[in-house]
Amino acid sequence: xxxxxxxxxRKASFLATVKAVLWSFLGIRKKSGYEEDAAQLNPIHIVIxxxxxxxxxxxxxxxxxxxxxxx
Numbered sequence: 001x002x003x004x005x006x007x008x009x010r011k012a013s014f015l016a017t018v019k020a021v022l023w024s025f026l027g028i029r030k031k032s033g034y035e036e037d038a039a040q041l042n043p044i045h046i047v048i049x050x051x052x053x054x055x056x057x058x059x060x061x062x063x064x065x066x067x068x069x070x071x
Contacts, residue, residue: 012037017045021053 012020020041023029 012040012042012045014042014045014049017041018049018052021046021049025053025057 020037
């Protein structure tokens, strides 16, 4: 039951989660307040944003390789 209460306290929007995931792709994070920020993120949003980010990354790599090999 505590998990449900904690989940309802999360306030970060999907856009804030996407921003956090993109920064994590670059390996950059805040030194102060990281744990508080991470506690506000919705785990489902993190998974969705991670899959979207990975898909965009893989697609861009494929397009770059096709462009380079075509010449």
